[in-house]
Amino acid sequence: MGISLGLVGLGDFGSAFAELFKSHPLVDRIALCDREPERIAHFAEMESFRDKFNPRDAFRSLDEICRSDVDALAIFTQHWLHAPQCIQAMEHGKHVYSAVPIISIPSGDETLEWCDRIIQACRRTGMYYMLGETTFYHADTMYCRRRAKEGAFGQFIYSEGEYMHSFDSPASDLRQIYRHRLASSAGREWEQNMAEYRKRGESDSPMHYPTHSTSGPISVMGAHAIKVSAWGTPPYTSEPFFDDMLMPFGNVTALFQMSNGATMRICEHRECSIIRETFRVYGTHAAYENGIWIEKEHPTPISDTDMRDPLPAEVHEAFCRGVGDSRVYRGHGGSHSYLVHEFVDAIANRRMPAINAWEAVRYMSAGIMAHKSALKEGEVLSVPDWGDAPL
Numbered sequence: 001m002g003i004s005l006g007l008v009g010l011g012d013f014g015s016a017f018a019e020l021f022k023s024h025p026l027v028d029r030i031a032l033c034d035r036e037p038e039r040i041a042h043f044a045e046m047e048s049f050r051d052k053f054n055p056r057d058a059f060r061s062l063d064e065i066c067r068s069d070v071d072a073l074a075i076f077t078q079h080w081l082h083a084p085q086c087i088q089a090m091e092h093g094k095h096v097y098s099a100v101p102i103i104s105i106p107s108g109d110e111t112l113e114w115c116d117r118i119i120q121a122c123r124r125t126g127m128y129y130m131l132g133e134t135t136f137y138h139a140d141t142m143y144c145r146r147r148a149k150e151g152a153f154g155q156f157i158y159s160e161g162e163y164m165h166s167f168d169s170p171a172s173d174l175r176q177i178y179r180h181r182l183a184s185s186a187g188r189e190w191e192q193n194m195a196e197y198r199k200r201g202e203s204d205s206p207m208h209y210p211t212h213s214t215s216g217p218i219s220v221m222g223a224h225a226i227k228v229s230a231w232g233t234p235p236y237t238s239e240p241f242f243d244d245m246l247m248p249f250g251n252v253t254a255l256f257q258m259s260n261g262a263t264m265r266i267c268e269h270r271e272c273s274i275i276r277e278t279f280r281v282y283g284t285h286a287a288y289e290n291g292i293w294i295e296k297e298h299p300t301p302i303s304d305t306d307m308r309d310p311l312p313a314e315v316h317e318a319f320c321r322g323v324g325d326s327r328v329y330r331g332h333g334g335s336h337s338y339l340v341h342e343f344v345d346a347i348a349n350r351r352m353p354a355i356n357a358w359e360a361v362r363y364m365s366a367g368i369m370a371h372k373s374a375l376k377e378g379e380v381l382s383v384p385d386w387g388d389a390p391l
Contacts, residue, residue, distance in 0.1 A: 002028035003348050004070040006094075008062060008085070010039035011184070013099060014076030016331055018043055020340040021074060022052055023322025025314055026348040031057035033065040033073075035185055048322070066092040072347050073097070074132075078186045079104040079209075080193070083114035090127040097130050097343045100211050102360055106197040106204035106246045108368040112384060115361040119386045122357045130343045130353035131360035134332035135215045135277065137339055143307035144220040144281055144288050152295075153283030156262040159217035161279040163210070164269045167241045167250075171275060175241050197246060203375070204246045205232070206268035207254065210367025211360075213266050216279030218362055223260035225366040225383040230254035232374035235271055242270075254370035256383070266370065277333075308334065315341050358389035 005027050007018055011034075022030050030052045032040045040058050043049050059065040062085055065073065072095040075085050083103035086096045103114045122129050135141060147153060167174045181187045197204075207230070218224060232249030235242040242250060250271030256264040280289035287294045292301050308329070311319070319328045319337055328337050346353040362385065369383045 001348065002026045003072060003344065004029040004031070005344070006031035006033055006057075006059070006065045006068065006070045006073045007076070008033040008065060008073050009076035009078075009099075010034040010036075010043065011076065014074075015039075015042075017074065017076065017336060017340060019048070019323050020319060020336055021344070022049055023318050024340060024344045025318045026344050027052065029054075029057070029070070031059065031065060031068060031070050033059040033062065035060060062088060066094065071095065072343075074343070075099060078181055078184070078190065080190055081186065083118060086129060087117055087121045090121045090125045090129065093125070093127065095128040095347045097132055097339075099132050100134070101209050102131060102364050104209055106194070106202040106208070107200075108205075108208065108372055111208065111368050112365060115364055116386070118357050119361060128346060128353055129357040129360070130346065131211070131355045131357075131363075132339045132343075133211045133215045133355055133360070133363065134335040134339065135212050135279075136219055136355050137335035137342075138216070138333040139304040139307035140288065140291065141216050141219060141279070142309045142338075143302065144216075146309070147286070147288070147293070148220050148222065152286050153281065154285030155283060156221045156223070156258075156260055157282050157284060158262055159221060159264045159279065159281045160266075161213035161215075161217045161264070162267040162269075162276055163213040164267060164272045164274055164276045166272050166275070167239065167270050169275055174270065178241075178245070194246070202246060203248050203371075205249060205252060205367075205371035205374070206247070206270045207252045207266075207367035207371040207374070210266065210268055210370070211363040212277050213268055213279070214363045214366050215355075217264050217266075217281060218366070219359070220279075220281050221258065221260055221262060221264075223258040223262065224362040224385055225256040225264065225369075226259055226385075227257040227380055227382055228254050228366065228369050228373050229378045229380045230370040230373040231378050232371075233271075237271070249371075249374060252370060252374050254366075254373065256366060256370075266366065268367065268370075304334065309338070311337060311341060352389055352391075356389045358386055361386055
């Protein structure tokens with residue numbers, strides 16, 4: 001039996017997922033929600049949506065779609081809205097998929113409060129929450145989780161995760177992205193909130209969006225951060241981006257003690273010479289780094305095709321029909337199709353999603369405490385944890 005699902009936020013990122021969600025064979029009905037009516041019209045007028053979309057399922061606000069009878073919502077709004085909107089949806093009996101991160105605001109304490117509120121909302125409502133962290137479904141992450149499940153790494157010793165993305169990258173200029181976000185109606189409202197954070201003396205950080213770097217090592221090792229010591233470097237240039245974003249550090253590097261006894265180094269750098277999103281994991285029997293499996297000192301290169309988990313045949317075929325063969329494994333390292341399938345399948349089969357709330361807050365809290373440590377010149381701090389997801 002399939003599910004009904006509403007897509008909330010049909011901007012550039014949400015639009016990249018819309019056809020995949022609509023194409024999934026377990027989605028029987030699609031609803032569309034956005035504050036900008038032309039975005040809804042774009043999909044409502046598509047021939048390919050007519051079998052699952054009815055014009056009465058078009059909504060202009062989250063309040064409206066929360067009062068509808070859809071089973072679940074996939075939320076792709078601005079990242080400072082994610083956590084409160086997900087909680088609102090769960091309070092209205094909707095399972096939720098949240099685009100990353102859990103929330104992005106210039107206050108670590110407030111972010112941790114939102115993490116706690118999401119956990120409590122899941123417990124109170126019985127609804128499922130899934131974070132759409134793309135790195136979790138990169139080919140190498142899937143491969144390393146399989147090998148870890150087999151015990152092939154032996155005992156984990158050390159791991160590294162990196163998200164290096166300079167603010168002025170020609171491929172993805174963070175200044176342009178921020179200006180684009182502020183151009184929307186939601187963005188104009190957010191500017192008032194930023195003024196309040198500035199007045200309070202809050203600081204933002206590359207480590208306040210750590211999920212691309214933390215999710216790989218944490219999900220592979222099946223461990224969470226216990227303690228952290230971190231250092232940050234002030235911006236090397238007079239670029240106003242960092243002041244606009246309330247960031248005292250352009251780059252932050254952190255070392256964590258993990259619950260399994262291993263150590264983990266995480267880099268979140270926004271003033272650097274490259275774009276790189278990767279991780280490495282080292283154990284007593286084997287290691288993985290940069291597309292190479294190393295066992296007993298013998299390196300074996302592995303292709304993305306060989307590393308990926310297979311999608312169920314009927315899902316793969318439906319995605320091929322819906323978006324075309326060449327697009328099934330596109331989007332953030334080929335992760336989009338897997339994220340859509342995991343959420344839809346979990347809700348349809350009434351099971352906990354893989355990237356559930358308890359998993360998601362572990363990715364987030366590590367970065368929040370790393371920034372706090374960097375502000376204290378590397379002081380060792382404890383990382384809060386909310387335990388394992390209930391069975």
